[in-house]
Amino acid sequence: MRRPVAAKLGLDVTVEKVTDYAVIAGYGIASTPGIVIDGKVVHAGGLPKPDDVARWLAT
Numbered sequence: 001m002r003r004p005v006a007a008k009l010g011l012d013v014t015v016e017k018v019t020d021y022a023v024i025a026g027y028g029i030a031s032t033p034g035i036v037i038d039g040k041v042v043h044a045g046g047l048p049k050p051d052d053v054a055r056w057l058a059t
Contacts, residue, residue, distance in 0.1 A: 003015060004050070005050050005053045005054050005057065006057055008054070009054060009057055009058060011057055013057070027041050028041065029041060029044045030044070031044050031045030031046075032044070032045070033045075033046075033047065035048065035053075035056070037056055037057070042056045043056075
């Protein structure tokens with residue numbers, strides 16, 4: 001499925017909503033939403049800006 005920012009970059013991404021607090025805490029995220037890309041926490045707390053998402057996906 002393509003998401004708006006990913007689509008602009010020509011990327012297909014899979015988005016998984018995780019609600020299990022143990023899994024969230026396992027990433028060291030204390031404030032949601034948290035964003036994990038390829039196993040690495042790139043953001044926690046508050047909604048990220050589209051430019052930030054594009055930068056995370058491009059790396």
